[in-house]
Amino acid sequence: MRGLGVRGAAGLLAVLLAVSLAGCTDSGDESGSGPAIGLLLPSRAVPRWEKSDKPLIEKRVKELCSDCTVVYANAENDAASQRQQMNSMITRGVSALILDVVDPKALRSSVRAAQREGIPVVAYDRLAEGPISGFVSFDGAQVGRLQGQALLKGMGARADGGGVVMVNGDPSSPNAAWYEGGARAVLRDEVRILKSYNTLGWRTENAHDHMSAAISALGPGRIDGVLAANDSIAAGVISALKSARVSPLPPVTGQDADLDAVQRIVKGEQYMTVYKPFRLEAEAASAMAVALARDNDINALVTTTVDSPTTEDVPAILLDPTAVTRETIGRTLVRDGVYTLDQICTPKLRSACDRAGLTR
Structure with missing residues (x-):
């Protein structure tokens, strides 16, 4: 697995932006309400989740897709709570999920449930298990x-x-x-x-x-x-x-x-x-989620693939830390x-x- 430098990330995000915006203008949604993107973050113990990642993702999703909404939940570091939150979003019928998983094994069944409902899951910062559609993180x-x-x-x-x-x-x-x-x-x-x-x-x-x-x-x-x-x-x-x-x-x-x-x-x-430039990570995940919510193919846009304990060749973006x-x-x-x-x-x-x- 190879990381992606800041310059490479900027170029990639420009492409993702163009593809995602194209998807937004071709939604065909007769109701006038756009896709809902579920955002599940793991805790408040680490300041970055609430102070950086959440507002950055909300802002970027809106920039990429003006009629999209973000449905947010924080698990407070409890896997059972995150599983309930995710299942609630699946029941609600969100169009895609950005999941920063508390416990990959505990959430595996929820990832599978999302797949059964046709809801793509983007693993954010931490590699989730189950049939995820993409992964965005820094090279750990x-x-x-x-x-x-x-x-x-x-x-x-x-x-x-x-x-x-x-x-x-x-x-x-x-x-x-x-x-x-x-x-x-x-x-x-x-x-x-x-x-x-x-x-x-x-x-x-x-x-x-x-x-x-x-x-x-x-x-x-x-x-x-x-x-x-x-x-x-x-x-x-x-x-x-x-x-x-x-x-x-x-x-x-x-x-x-x-x-x-x-x-x-x-x-x-x-x-x-x-x-770890959280803005780049948040923008990449937002663009990936919006593209998937619009049924756009992301394979040509990512830079590498990773294997989880359950899934091989997950399309991924790995950014470089400093x-x-x-x-x-x-x-x-x-x-x-x-x-x-x-x-x-x-x-x-x-x-x-x-x-x-x-x-x-």
Whole structure:
């Protein structure tokens, strides 16, 4: 599976836009009401779902198809709730579904139910099981590799045989193993993995408990770096390290470029995050869903295929992530308009931003 760079993504999305708009103008819907696109997101624990993905998808669907509507539900990290939400949308008769799955196995029967009703399912960010029609995400193995490479750089001389704690994501998410595999491929020949934890719900409080247990078992002096799977987990890790009065803090990774994580990076508490341009992901999924809702073929528009445990050769778009450290915040997140300097550099962080070269 190969990722798609930002330039390639822009070209692809232009094509998807043209095809989707063509579909919208040729709907043949005599009632005057257009297709409904179901959007099922997994939780509120990770800020990006509500703050970025939902509004971006709603906006893009409307741009692509002015008479389309988006029917939204958030599963609050509960697979049974998401299954009920999805089945409700199937009963309602939506024209396509964008599914960011909580638990692929638990939702497999609902994906099959959608297929029986002729409703295509686009797996979003996480690879769902069952007969999905498409998949849009970032290259998870590359996310893990970027985290591992940055951690080694942050550890400096201690990267040669040093001790690392891994605080991974929720094992019910297929992305968790994807990220972990990429990270381990980088770390395994360089450092010792002293402890490895799975974090249910990707929750900050669970990560805090894991890190506290690691500190208690190992002692802070043996922990040279922490591979935290995302920014919510990194927040819990750093909180535990600070509670244990660990100083200086070891380098801690992250993912998603949450604003509070970026501010921790500016302060020197978190070493890095992984920036995934959510706009590109949201636009690709929106275009794919609208095209499928209009019965357009998407096979010529996607860039690769992936295999799930149940389905081979799923048409897919895999986008490229980018590592962000304090030195690169300006030329990544600020340049791309993700955050303004005023959002990052609050009055309390002004001196830290000065040191990071962000306010000059």
